[in-house]
Amino acid sequence: DVKVTQSSRYLVKRTGEKVFLECVQDMDHENMFWYRQDPGLGLRLIYFSYDVKMKEKGDIPEGYSVSREKKERFSLILESASTNQTSMYLCASSPDFMNTEAFFGQGTRLTVV
Amino acid sequence: GESVGLHLPTLSVQEGDNSIINCAYSNSASDYFIWYKQESGKGPQFIIDIRSNMDKRQGQRVTVLLNKTVKHLSLQIAATQPGDSAVYFCAENTAAGNKLTFGGGTRVLVKP
Numbered sequence: 001d002v003k004v005t006q007s008s009r010y011l012v013k014r015t016g017e018k019v020f021l022e023c024v025q026d027m028d029h030e031n032m033f034w035y036r037q038d039p040g041l042g043l044r045l046i047y048f049s050y051d052v053k054m055k056e057k058g059d060i061p062e063g064y065s066v067s068r069e070k071k072e073r074f075s076l077i078l079e080s081a082s083t084n085q086t087s088m089y090l091c092a093s094s095p096d097f098m099n100t101e102a103f104f105g106q107g108t109r110l111t112v113v
Numbered sequence: 114g115e116s117v118g119l120h121l122p123t124l125s126v127q128e129g130d131n132s133i134i135n136c137a138y139s140n141s142a143s144d145y146f147i148w149y150k151q152e153s154g155k156g157p158q159f160i161i162d163i164r165s166n167m168d169k170r171q172g173q174r175v176t177v178l179l180n181k182t183v184k185h186l187s188l189q190i191a192a193t194q195p196g197d198s199a200v201y202f203c204a205e206n207t208a209a210g211n212k213l214t215f216g217g218g219t220r221v222l223v224k225p
Contacts, residue, residue, distance in 0.1 A: 004156070033212070040121050042202060043157070043215040058212075090156055099145035099164060099206055102213055104156030 003027070004105040006091050012111045019078040021108050023091030029103075030096035032074035034058075034066060037088040037107070049074055050096070081112045121200065123220040132190040134219045136203035141184060145206035147213065148177060148188045152199045160188070160201075190221075198223045 007022035025032065031050055035043040035058075045058030047066040055066050063085060067075045074093075078085055088109050092102040126132045138146065144165040149157035163170045163177045163186075170177050176189040186203050200220050204213040 035215075040217050042217040043204075045212065045214070048212060059214075092156075099162075101147055101159045101162060104149075104158070106154070106156045 004091055004093055004103050006089075006105040006108050008108050009106065010109050010111075012113060013078075013081050015082060015112055017078075017081050017112075019081050019110065019112075021076040021078075021089055021091075021110070023074045023076070023105055024072050025074075025091075025093040025103070026072065027093060027095070027103065028071065029093035030071070031094045031102075032068065033092040033094075033102060034064075034074065034076045035090045035092065036060070037090055043090060046076065078110075081110075083112050086110060086112045121218055121220045123222060125222045125224060126193050128195060128223050128225050129192055132188075132193045132197070132221055134188045134190075134201050134221065136186040136188075136216050136219075138184050138186055138203065138205045138216070140205060140214070141181075143205035143214075146177070146179060146186050147204045147206075148175075148186075149202045149204060149215075150197075150199045151202065151218075157202060193221070193223050195223050195225065197221060 004025045013019050033048040034046045037043050044060050049055045049068045065077045088107050090107050091105040094102040147162045148160040150160050151157040161172045161177050174191045178187045200218045202218045203216045
């Protein structure tokens with residue numbers, strides 16, 4: 001079975017903290033993505049990666065960075081968490097050919113207080 | 114799909130009726146489209162996809178229609194069941210790599 005696993009379901013962090021969200025996929029997919037989901041705004045792409053050590057900005061990268069040291073793992077980093085980063089974060093992966101679905105993790109609900 | 118601000122459009126449907134969920138996409142160059150279903154507390158799950166060289170595709174109880182002229186996508190669910198209650202998202206492949214852009218979502222509530 002296809003599996004994308006996010007390390008935490010719920011997180012509560014303080015403003016200014018450095019936050020790491022981890023994502024692991026077991027499908028040997030080349031592509032990995034981080035989205036944030038807010039009511040009525042759908043899923044907005046933060047960063048994505050097509051290969052190890054490669055990363056590209058999505059639509060809303062400000063305040064975030066990512067790391068992909070291994071093919072199966074893609075980390076999202078909030079350098080200094082702020083309350084407007086309270087959201088649901090979704091990781092996804094897809095294989096490296098065009099026009100294919102992305103597989104999602106279960107999401108991490110982050111609250112910054 | 115178009116963002117609709119902070120409120121999620123909601124479709125309330127009677128169990129057994131057919132549901133139609135609509136989506137307006139933004140990029141005329143998009144060539145691949147997916148419908149996802151997201152149940153409470155879960156990540157989005159693939160329902161059905163369609164390529165731009167088609168205008169209709171059918172799955173089990175679901176049909177996706179694509180109208181490229183007006184950049185419109187719809188998902189039809191036949192004989193809606195309580196288990197169909199979820200938020201539904203359309204997504205388009207922007208063709209700049211395998212990157213999906215999502216619409217704002219529609220909540221479907223199935224009344225018994």
